[in-house]
Amino acid sequence: MLSEDELALLEAIRETGSLSRAAAHLGKAPSTLSHAARQLEDRFDALLFDRRRYRLQLTPAGQLLANEAARLMQDVNRLTQRVKQVAGGWEDRLWIVTDELLEFELLFPSIRAFDALNSGVRLRLTHEVLGGTWEALRDGRAEVVVGATNEPPAIPKLRWHELGVMEWVFAVSPRHPLAKAKEPLDTDTVTRHRAIVVADSSRGASRGYGTLGGQQTLAVPSMRAKILAQRDGLGVGWVPRSRAKALLDAGELVEKRMADPREPNTLYVAWRGDTEGRALAWWIEQFRQPRLAKRLIQGLPLAAGLM
Numbered sequence: 001m002l003s004e005d006e007l008a009l010l011e012a013i014r015e016t017g018s019l020s021r022a023a024a025h026l027g028k029a030p031s032t033l034s035h036a037a038r039q040l041e042d043r044f045d046a047l048l049f050d051r052r053r054y055r056l057q058l059t060p061a062g063q064l065l066a067n068e069a070a071r072l073m074q075d076v077n078r079l080t081q082r083v084k085q086v087a088g089g090w091e092d093r094l095w096i097v098t099d100e101l102l103e104f105e106l107l108f109p110s111i112r113a114f115d116a117l118n119s120g121v122r123l124r125l126t127h128e129v130l131g132g133t134w135e136a137l138r139d140g141r142a143e144v145v146v147g148a149t150n151e152p153p154a155i156p157k158l159r160w161h162e163l164g165v166m167e168w169v170f171a172v173s174p175r176h177p178l179a180k181a182k183e184p185l186d187t188d189t190v191t192r193h194r195a196i197v198v199a200d201s202s203r204g205a206s207r208g209y210g211t212l213g214g215q216q217t218l219a220v221p222s223m224r225a226k227i228l229a230q231r232d233g234l235g236v237g238w239v240p241r242s243r244a245k246a247l248l249d250a251g252e253l254v255e256k257r258m259a260d261p262r263e264p265n266t267l268y269v270a271w272r273g274d275t276e277g278r279a280l281a282w283w284i285e286q287f288r289q290p291r292l293a294k295r296l297i298q299g300l301p302l303a304a305g306l307m
Contacts, residue, residue: 002069009036010048010058010066017055085120091143091277093122097136099147099267100129100198100222101166101240102296110286114279121279132201137270143280144271146287147296152270160270163287164297167264169241171253173233184259191215196226196235227253227302238262242298250304267297 002010012022019037023030041048048062058066086092098104104125111123128136130149136142138155152160170185172178178185178193191214199219218235220226227239231252239253247253269287271280286292 002065002073004073006036006040007066007069007073009033009040010062010069013037013049013056014058014063014066017057019056022056081120089278090119090121091279093124094144094277094279094283095124095126095142096283097133097142097145098125098127099133099145099149100127100201101149101267101299102127102147103300106292106295106300110283110292113286114282117282119279128201129198130200130202134270135202137272143275144269144283146269148268148270149265152268155270155272157273158270159273160268161284161288163267163269164293165264165266166297167241168238168262169244169248170237170256170258170262171227171230171239171244171248172236172256173231174251174254175233176236176254178236178256179254181256183257185256186259190236190258194218194235195237196220196229197237198223198226224302240299243301246301246304252304 008026009022012025013019016022016025019033020030023033026033037049044061044065046061047059048065050057050059050062082092098107104127107125114121114123126136126142127133128145133145133148134150134153134155137145137148137158138153147163152158176193178189181189194216195218197217197219199221218229220229223240223243226237227244227247229235230237230239231247244253248255269284271284287296
């Protein structure tokens with residue numbers, strides 16, 4: 001590893017092409033720089049400076065040393081900053097996993113506010129579906145999960161709070177056979193038609209919500225895709241009422257009353273109590289804010305007329 005003075009010497013000679021000008025640039029005597037250049041060559045047992053021409057230049061070996069030394073110095077500076085950051089209570093990085101039910105763009109204002117802290121913490125935001133959300137926290141693929149559904153599972157040192165409650169509506173396309181079926185719809189009637197489900201991202205046993213035993217399913221990658229697939233008549237199922245409101249109002253989806261209504265889902269924010277740093281604490285406090293929690297639960301309604 002080169003010292004800062006040695007790295008400055010290499011850079012000054014590369015920029016000025018003259019030992020005297022490099023010395024003036026660095027505020028040192030030319031004899032001092034000449035001695036330092038010789039010592040550097042002795043250390044590496046290589047010719048680093050081409051002294052044969054009018055302009056003093058770095059040899060290919062000297063150029064390689066200057067480039068690699070500059071890169072290593074940047075790495076050292078970054079490492080120094082990260083060490084200070086962690087010593088100050090900030091994590092090196094924070095991994096946030098949201099359930100796919102929540103739209104990522106709703107977090108943009110919070111991300112900008114976090115950036116303004118200049119903490120140096122590297123953020124990683126990904127999403128999972130259904131059981132995959134809790135699994136990410138359990139398996140260490142997340143420091144905090146947002147929008148996880150169902151009761152919190154048994155995870156060591158698990159801490160959590162409720163984000164809010166999501167209400168559901170059973171909706172079908174006006175062109176679907178169930179659109180004109182007699183209400184309330186019973187289990188036998190619904191089972192005869194394919195359900196649209198969002199594919200569970202759990203690595204273990206996957207599961208789905210709102211499906212019936214023996215019912216054919218079409219698994220899609222997101223809630224948005226599910227709503228659009230049902231609007232297109234490809235199947236039936238439960239969708240968040242707030243997301244589908246515009247389509248219901250426009251008649252592009254039809255709400256059907258069910259003999260066995262679906263209970264609202266409580267969504268959770270959860271984290272491990274043994275990993276709490278300043279960044280995690282900041283984000284948990286964000287998710288406790290009623291305004292943000294409400295926006296995440298309500299989501300972004302799909303506009304009518306989308307094709």
